[in-house]
Amino acid sequence: MTPASWPRPEPREDRLLRIDPGAATWRDARLGDLPEELLPGDLLVVNDAATLPASLRGRGPAGEEVEVRLAGLGEDGGWWAVLFGAGDWRTRTEDRPPPPRLFPGDRIAFGPDLRAEVRRVDGGSSRLIAVAFDRAGAPLWSALYRHGRPVQYAHLRAPLALWHVQTGYAARPWAMELPSAGRPLTARALRDLARRGVGLATVTHAAGLSSTGEAALDARLPLPERFEVPPRAVQAIEEARARGGRVVAVGTSTVRALEGQAALHDGRLAAGGGVTGLAIGPAHRLRVVDGLLTGLHEPGSSHFELLKAFAPEVLLLDALAHAEAEGYLAHEFGDSSLVLRG
């Protein structure tokens, strides 16, 4: 499927592939039709994580150039990161030369005011490292925002600005890549949904990297990610259930937060935060989420595996083939799909 190469100005015109697993059908719609695709009483749950500019260019201990892409905050206050070799986003990650081998104790300098020390190197992939920065608090966050660039890939035509990778309701910068399913949800779209009687709730999920340049590491994605389900979201979900509404997650990260939290609490959704490494696929029994607004995900990706928890693979493949033939666009600035019964 052709990727969208740049953010489009009017998301209402974006295409929406409406997949109904109950009827085993799909049809074409527009994002602007989303309120009519949902019913009064349904609840839309979004991931409100802002996107950190998580790509940092630095120099390793021998002065060699490295790109460090932060993958997520670790539980000890350090960060998980993936190393990339020479080049930048303009080269496909899998075509880039391997990064230099770094070892615990090595230092990476990101300009004069930010350094990190390698604390650990993953046993399975030497490009997955744990790092600790040489500062904390406001000096750290200021430096990350000063030196970081949005993580992006070769299908885009120009460097992204920070505002290109924020949703309209971004809060804490927990995401390392744009939680892109929510990108088309403009203030107008949210207003139209509210007028339709669709509820809105938020979770925060630290969406990580979607590609590492190494097949074996890609196969481990998503890495464990932290999340928070606020009491307000739990209440909204319980109220939606009580009135017979459906819970529709916006983005695979929202599914991981809600289903991950339920998995940590014997299948019951409780308010709170944690870390989830839950791999969601066809064998996963959904406990919280009924449907999903997301992009168009190609077979083989972890996103596509997750979709199989919502709809049979054969239906998804047929619908995707149709979308491709119809010129739908893929990736973070591409078109959307709504997988929901009814």
Add this chain to the structure above:
Amino acid sequence: MQVRGAAAMVTGASRGLGAALARALAREGARVALVARGREEVERVAAEIRADGGEAHGLAGDVGDKEQIHRLAGAAAALVGPVDLLVHNASTLGRTPLPLLLDTDCEEMERVLAVNLVGPFRLTRALAGSMALRGGGLVLHVTSDAGLTPYAGWGAYGVSKAALDHLGRIWAAELEGSGVRFLTVDPGELDTQMHAEAMPDADRSGLARPEAVVETILDMIGAADGIPSGARLEASAWVPRPAARAS
């Protein structure tokens, strides 16, 4: 709104009214992200607040620079959590001594509007969507009577404040029912560095100290849920509602 436990962001917080307000918010139990152009100054005020037992983080940044808005919004949210209270206090007079409009360069006018009007618009735009989905928040614009009265020589500044007042009203109209509220506050003439730069020959002996008006603004914040969103309030005309703060 309740200040205790709130996440607050105050621009222009390295001196004058902004610093005094940041100190007072932290004293009342808010977690405060302070923003100002000068790194040393804003970090010094934040360090003083922390030394007094408050939670404060100093962020260097220019709200008149588009590139810095999401950096400031993101860093603030990382440090204090999703922002509940946003105070647009930063502003610039432009060139001093204040020029007549016929002597005002277009670039000077643009710079004043960038800091005093477009900057607050951008920062609210970056933060208010999250407030709306979380069901509440307060955005406070600091304005001036120069936005109402056409004082000769105050052209760029006065225009920027008049527009800022109206920006607050339109935000309020568009976000009515979302729980996000807007207030515009005229603190009155204060004994600040900005006042001295604007009117170097004025007698400062009768001017209020920023610390004095801060108590009034805290009252307004405490009472905000009962004030029509978008309202323009004058500190000098405010009738204290001490009970509001405890609510």
